[in-house]
Amino acid sequence: MHFKNDIEKIGNTIIFLADRIEDLSKTKLLKILYLLDEFSIKEFGLPFLNLKYEVWQLGPVSQEVFVDLSDDPIVFKDYIEVKSIDNKRYIKSKKEFNDDEFSDNELNLLEKLTEAVKNEPAYVLVNFTHKKDSLWYNTASRHNLLEKFELGIRNSSNVELNFEEILQNDPLKLSIYNHHKKLESSLNGFRVN
Template sequence: MGMYRSINNEKIGNILNYLSSNIEYLSMTKALKLLYIIDETSIKETGSPITWLDYKVWEMGPVAVDIYNEIKRNEIICYQGNELTVGEYIDLNIIDNEGRQEIYLKPKTNFNDKIFNQYELNLLEITVFKFGNWNAQDLIKYLHEENSLWHKTVKQHNLEEFFAKGQRKTNYSIEFTELIQDDPILSLANKAAQEALEFQQRLADYGEK
C-alpha cells in the first residue's frame, strides 16, 4: 500500500472528488493519470508529493495501484481494522462502450478544501485548467515522453521487451526522489515532510492501541 495511506486517505478521496466535480466524464484512466501528474508536479515544486501513493510502472504509464484495485476490482485495503477507501468521496458509473466496460467517476460529497494548503489547492486548480480537456490517450502519451520518470524506469529495467510480450503490469515503482536528487533544498524538504508523516503515523497507530 502507498506510504501513509491511512493518514492521507481523506486527501486522496477529496482530490478524486475535486477532479470528478470539475471534469465532465472523468474516466478512471484519466483520473489516475491526473493523480500522478499532481504528485509529480508537487514533488518538483515543493520536494514532496501530496498523496504519497505508490505508483507502479505499467504499460499505460504510472498507476497508483491501491486506487486502481479499489475502483476496478473493489479491493479495499484494511489497516489496523479500518477500511481505507475512497468510496465515500466518489461514485462510480460503469458504462458499456462497444463491449468494453468503462468506469467513470462522479463526486459523492462536497469537496473539503480545509484539509489542503493554498499551494495544494492552486495545484488542483491548475491541473484541471491545464489537463482537464485532455483525453486519457493524450495523457498516457504525455507521461511516456522521453526523460519522463516512467520512460527512464522502462529503459533502466528493459521493460519494453516485457510489454512487447503482452505483459501490461510490473511491480517497479516510480522513484519520485530522482526528480530532486540534485536539489539539496527540495531533498531536505522531502526528508522533513517524510519525518513529519512518520511521526503522524506513529501517533495515529499509538492512538489505535
C-alpha cells in the first residue's frame, strides 16, 4: 500500500527503464528496482522507491510489484502494459516519463544504473544479487533458505530483507535510514488502499 505519489514514482521509474532497456523482462525489472533501492540506501541512507523485498529463489523481490506484473497490471495500469512473448513477460511503457517525483540525485542514480545494466541479461543481475555476502545471500543463509532454493524445494519466502544490515558501518546513513523508517511508520495510518 502506497501513497499516490509513491505509485507515480514507481510507475515512472518503470517507464524510464522500459523506454531505455530493449526487451525489459519482468525478472530484469524486479532486479533493477531492488538495486535502485539498495544503491540509494548505500549512497544516501534513503530508499529510492521504498519497496519491501523478500528473499526469493531468484533474488530479492518486491511481492507487490511481482503480483502486479504477473497479470494485466492494476496498480501500474496507467503507466505500463505487460506483453507475454514465448512465456516471458516484457514491460512496455504506456505514457511519457514524468520526473516530478524525483530529486536530481535520484535521476542521476537512475540514469547511471540503467546505463550499467541495460545490456546485461536478467541472469547476470540475479547472480549479482546472489553473490556471497550480499544482503540477499546473508539473509537467505541465516534463514536456512539457500539449500532449499538450490534443491528446488522452495522458490519464495516471506522473509523480508533488512536494509539496516548494509549500513552497519555507516552510522550517519543508518541514522538517516532509521529516521526515514520511523517517519514512514508514523504515516502508515494515512496510506491509501
